[in-house]
Amino acid sequence: MVIGAGPAGLTASYELMKHGLTTTVIEKDPTYVGGLARTVEHKGYRFDIGGHRFFSKNQEVEDLWTEILGTEMLTRDRLSRIYYRGRYFAYPLKAANALWNLGPVETVLCMASYARARVQPIRDPRSFEDWVRNQFGWRLYNIFFKTYTEKVWGISTKELSADWAAQRIKSLDMWLVLKSALLPHRRPANRGDLVTTLIDSFRYPRFGPGQMWERVAEIHREKGRPVRLGRAVERIKHDRGRVRSVVTKTALGSIEEHEGTDFISSMPIRELMQCLDPAPPERVRRAADSLSYRDFISVAVMIDRPDVFPDNWIYVHDPTVKVGRIQNFKNWSPDMVPDQSKTCLGLEYFCFEGDGLWTSTDEALIDRARKELAQLGICTPEEIFDGVVVRQRKAYPVYDDAYQARVDIVRDYLRAELPNLHLAGRNGMHKYNNQDHSMMTALLVARNIATGGGFDPWKVNADAIYHEESRVGDKDTTGLQVPTRLAGSAR
Numbered sequence: 001m002v003i004g005a006g007p008a009g010l011t012a013s014y015e016l017m018k019h020g021l022t023t024t025v026i027e028k029d030p031t032y033v034g035g036l037a038r039t040v041e042h043k044g045y046r047f048d049i050g051g052h053r054f055f056s057k058n059q060e061v062e063d064l065w066t067e068i069l070g071t072e073m074l075t076r077d078r079l080s081r082i083y084y085r086g087r088y089f090a091y092p093l094k095a096a097n098a099l100w101n102l103g104p105v106e107t108v109l110c111m112a113s114y115a116r117a118r119v120q121p122i123r124d125p126r127s128f129e130d131w132v133r134n135q136f137g138w139r140l141y142n143i144f145f146k147t148y149t150e151k152v153w154g155i156s157t158k159e160l161s162a163d164w165a166a167q168r169i170k171s172l173d174m175w176l177v178l179k180s181a182l183l184p185h186r187r188p189a190n191r192g193d194l195v196t197t198l199i200d201s202f203r204y205p206r207f208g209p210g211q212m213w214e215r216v217a218e219i220h221r222e223k224g225r226p227v228r229l230g231r232a233v234e235r236i237k238h239d240r241g242r243v244r245s246v247v248t249k250t251a252l253g254s255i256e257e258h259e260g261t262d263f264i265s266s267m268p269i270r271e272l273m274q275c276l277d278p279a280p281p282e283r284v285r286r287a288a289d290s291l292s293y294r295d296f297i298s299v300a301v302m303i304d305r306p307d308v309f310p311d312n313w314i315y316v317h318d319p320t321v322k323v324g325r326i327q328n329f330k331n332w333s334p335d336m337v338p339d340q341s342k343t344c345l346g347l348e349y350f351c352f353e354g355d356g357l358w359t360s361t362d363e364a365l366i367d368r369a370r371k372e373l374a375q376l377g378i379c380t381p382e383e384i385f386d387g388v389v390v391r392q393r394k395a396y397p398v399y400d401d402a403y404q405a406r407v408d409i410v411r412d413y414l415r416a417e418l419p420n421l422h423l424a425g426r427n428g429m430h431k432y433n434n435q436d437h438s439m440m441t442a443l444l445v446a447r448n449i450a451t452g453g454g455f456d457p458w459k460v461n462a463d464a465i466y467h468e469e470s471r472v473g474d475k476d477t478t479g480l481q482v483p484t485r486l487a488g489s490a491r
């Protein structure tokens with residue numbers, strides 16, 4: 001039995017079906033499958049919880065997407081820019097465009113600050129700020145890195161570790177930026193050569209990422225195993241070293257108990273461990289309870305205009321507004337809007353559950369979106385004729401300086417005490433996974449159950465590639481994809 005009908009849960013169940021095994025998928029959402037990759041619908045307008053690009057270095061995952069949706073998978077060119085103080089900067093950065101937008105005075109100041117950083121770098125850079133200042137100079141750091149990073153993670157860049165910057169931004173060196181500006185016709189020889197920041201096309205389902213998972217759910221229905229929607233896992237009963245059943249509750253309070261031989265969980269580790277009955281030892285419980293998450297709000301607004309901007313999305317670095325990114329879903333796929341004379345934008349706000357943004361009313365959030373769009377000069381308030389708010393808990397697992405040790409405690413406990421409870425996916429493993437990565441972990445877990453394969457899903461790396469040669473105890477191969485808070489820094 002599988003907990004969660006997101007990409008990981010549905011991939012696991014789909015794979016098990018291929019091996020002739022039947023399974024039940026439990027999903028707490030009463031309406032949607034797809035989890036974070038669902039597509040929400042409002043009066044015919046479809047939108048993602050954040051735009052979801054389909055791109056993988058893993059050919060097996062790419063083939064699986066094609067197998068499920070065939071010609072419904074579109075290939076889309078990417079256009080995304082950075083908005084900063086009234087100007088649009090190409091992203092990935094292009095030197096000529098950046099210099100033109102900055103203007104001659106700011107350009108000279110940026111060059112001088114870059115030169116100064118090279119001549120007098122901060123010795124032993126510890127923070128994200130130190131590291132990026134050393135690489136690009138203070139002024140470029142301020143324009144292109146500081147505000148957006150702080151919006152996403154809700155932490156000052158002084159408190160974020162330099163390791164993450166080094167890992168994440170290493171491919172964006174000045175030489176590469178200059179080369180791409182001077183030799184724009186040159187393309188990398190193969191997709192493996194692409195650096196993360198330079199990917200310029202991706203695949204996308206005609207009706208958004210949810211279409212992928214709606215189709216997989218339909219296949220389950222056709223096989224007589226419909227996803228059990230609207231059922232939240234409340235208790236996971238175990239005895240004598242095995243999970244025996246999962247107890248679920250619907251919104252109306254009806255209780256069901258589902259038995260099984262193996263259990264795959266893609267629900268957040270923190271909640272999973274709270275459901276175990278009997279409860280795990282205090283040390284394990286505390287480790288799971290201490291995992292933290294960044295939450296997310298998407299405000300979709302409908303605009304009475306056919307074209308608003310040409311990008312798929314815009315990064316908003318401007319510090320005068322709270323919005324972090326703006327998606328234009330029609331530019332992902334024209335079928336995301338029911339009427340081509342209108343546009344649907346998704347304004348993304350990064351937040352913590354319970355903070356001022358999270359607790360604002362829907363009306364206040366739509367009003368904020370309306371004002372911020374007008375302030376950015378994207379549309380007038382009168383052009384917005386409808387809006388809807390989606391709040392997403394636990395959108396990002398947070399990598400603080402203790403998270404890895406805590407996850408290890410949980411993983412080791414489950415391996416030793418409950419070997420038929422398998423973890424997969426993003427929050428399911430507390431890993432900053434994209435869909436392909438989440439799916440790959442699920443495929444391996446399903447194969448372990450079906451064939452006794454002996455794969456270790458924890459060794460799927462950040463490119464969704466499984467390293468069979470790496471062994472238990474090796475250094476983590478996942479790559480540092482999210483920032484780590486510096487030890488001792490205040491929250």
Ligand SMILES: Cc1cc2nc3c(=O)[nH]c(=O)nc-3n(C[C@H](O)[C@H](O)[C@H](O)COP(=O)(O)OP(=O)(O)OC[C@H]3O[C@@H](n4cnc5c(N)ncnc54)[C@H](O)[C@@H]3O)c2cc1C
Pocket residue numbers: 003004005006007008009026027028029033034035036037049050051052053054055231232233234266267268271296395396424425426427428433434435436438
């Ligand atoms: C803003 C944003 C942008 C993203 N952009 C991209 C992108 O461009 N490309 C890409 O590939 N990936 C992207 N991702 C990542 C992608 O969404 C995730 O990797 C993927 O959805 C993880 O799948 P999952 O099944 O592991 O988890 P989830 O999608 O979180 O699914 C878990 C499921 O479990 C259910 N569940 C939780 N608790 C319970 C319970 N107690 N009982 C029953 N069910 C429960 C949830 O409702 C959910 O449906 C993005 C994510 C975000 C937040």
